[in-house]
Amino acid sequence: MHRWSELFIPTLREAPADAEVASHKLLVRSGYIRQLGAGIYSFLFLGNRATQKIMGIVRQEMDKIGQEFHLPTLHPRELWEESGRWSVMGDNMFRLKDRKGADLCLGMTHEEVMTSIARKELRSYKQLPQIWYQIQTKFRDEPRPKSGLLRVRQFIMKDSYSFDMDAAGLDVSYLKHYDAYCRIFDRCGLKYMVVEAHSGAMGGSQSHEFVVRTPAGEDLIVSCEKCNYAANMEKATSKVDPVEDLKPEGDGKPLLIHTPGKGAIADVAEFLKVSPKQDIKAVAYMAQKPGADGKTQEQPVVAFLRGDHTVNEMKLLTLLKASDLRTMQAEELEKYFQGPGGYIGPVGLVVKPKESLVEWDPTKQDGDPRSMHVVLDEALAGRANMICGANKLDYHFKNVTPGRDFQYTVAADIRSVNAGEDCPNCGASLRIDTAVEIGHIFKLGYKYSESMGARVLDRNGKEVAPIMGSYGIGIERILTAAVEQSNDENGFWLPPSIAPFEVVVVATNTGDDKIRTTAEEITRSLETAGVEVLLDDRDERPGVKFKDADLVGIPFRINVGKKVTDDTVEVVQRSTRQSTDVKIPAIREYFQGLLPSAR
């Protein structure tokens, strides 16, 4: 029997001053967690019970599709060099040396370890497919840990990896995960969304994020008000609203006009009495990518968008197969555009051919040192007679038509979606919300199997690399998201499936023998019926116990009080505050009817 009087449940009347988001304040106040350092938390009794229950659900559902391993946290440098991520991960990876001076790191994720097992052991197509998973602590040296458990440097993650013979097999493994994740998050009682996600500059073809909407979240999610379209900001698109082009002036050729001091889109548009939608916005970058020698390679890129749109740098990175972007310095603008910032434009540039996007080799010069990638946002395709910078201080062009007056390397979707734009599927309005990412599934492709030399023989005796997927779930984030979605000023309530206890029995007056013994009997009776019960038998005033019961996330409370003389107790549902009188002999049956559906 779990007696509150004998347990360590350090509840606080006030939240720590440095807690900002609801889940952080409440998890600390309720005695679930305590902070040890920036982004490092201890889980106390209640917190541990909740996370253990979450892991139990994850394990049950994952066991239906895969096999659980337990892999090392400590990884040798050589392993990560094989995949190239020893350098790619940069400062986000915790690194250390052993006594002999050998480099090690703490695992951020386990593609390398899993692949190293696969390459040693998997020999034949007959052994595939495989799905291997683990529930393990991961380490990431976040530049800025924040928001309690939402962004931390050490956290528990369920991560799994699939190995298949071909893309069709990967589809099956991917779908198995998709379904398992839905079951897991359903069972955890979360109101989640599945969104299309950016699949990364490192390759990979398809990806979904599982997210929970909350103001505390850091992900931006675009979703349709009407249909089921949903995607994260890095991936989302919208229908381009039609714009009526300006009429050509003069002979219709680009016309140089004096626009003194009007370097910003808004100023130019106002000066010329047109909408920013008639302007071409230019953003010039140096795209970066680590070279084979570990040094950063750079090449120039300019993006052209409609004046009222903004660049989605993640889309641009993906398009360019680059790892980083930085905006051009003044002298670089001068070099490539012969013009100052605010007045750069597409006319007269030296455009790299489309093939150069695939052959990412900035060291290879194609004659003209001014040549660069010119990326046109698709919203500009088909437009005519636009306004743009003339690559000359205080001058713009009118009458500029893409394709006629300037060429470009490629036209693609590189803009960010704005709230209220039209859904690409159904045309209804799009909304943007913040959300917490709780799970991510990802088609990896051949990146790791190829770079690390995993090979199996196919049916024809030919050696092929297995195709991989990787799939993650943040255990603590499930708890955090659950708290974020169900709390008030008095505390929070968890679904019974992940709450540390399903019921808290409050003996309102422990000085009263009848009340105390009845509370104990009810607790024992429910426990034998398989209900997880916490008995609050502390010698405290009722108010103290009610406040604590409201605080600590337990979904049901039984008040054992004066009504025992009537053979009656109150059952209070934390989420609604609804109280029901139940006869004591019927209490067990009452919860047996209530809980299974709520679990």
Add this chain to the structure above:
RNA sequence: CGGGGCGUAGCGCAGCCUGGUAGCGCACCUGCCUUGGGCGCAGGGGGUCGUAGGUUCAAAUCCUAUCGCCCCGACCA
């Protein structure tokens, strides 16, 4: 890494500007009292004022350095 803020008892804070006995609320301990929403009364314990150096007769307070934590931004396959 850039900008801002904060380190004083377990938690929340005051004191610092203007140097001189370290304080308040909650929590904790003892006793009494009370028992349906953090009850009341009385008594009590607990702090090298983040750390190191400096200035001074004297430093929580002024100066310097350093460490830690929080927030905004950058960053976040």
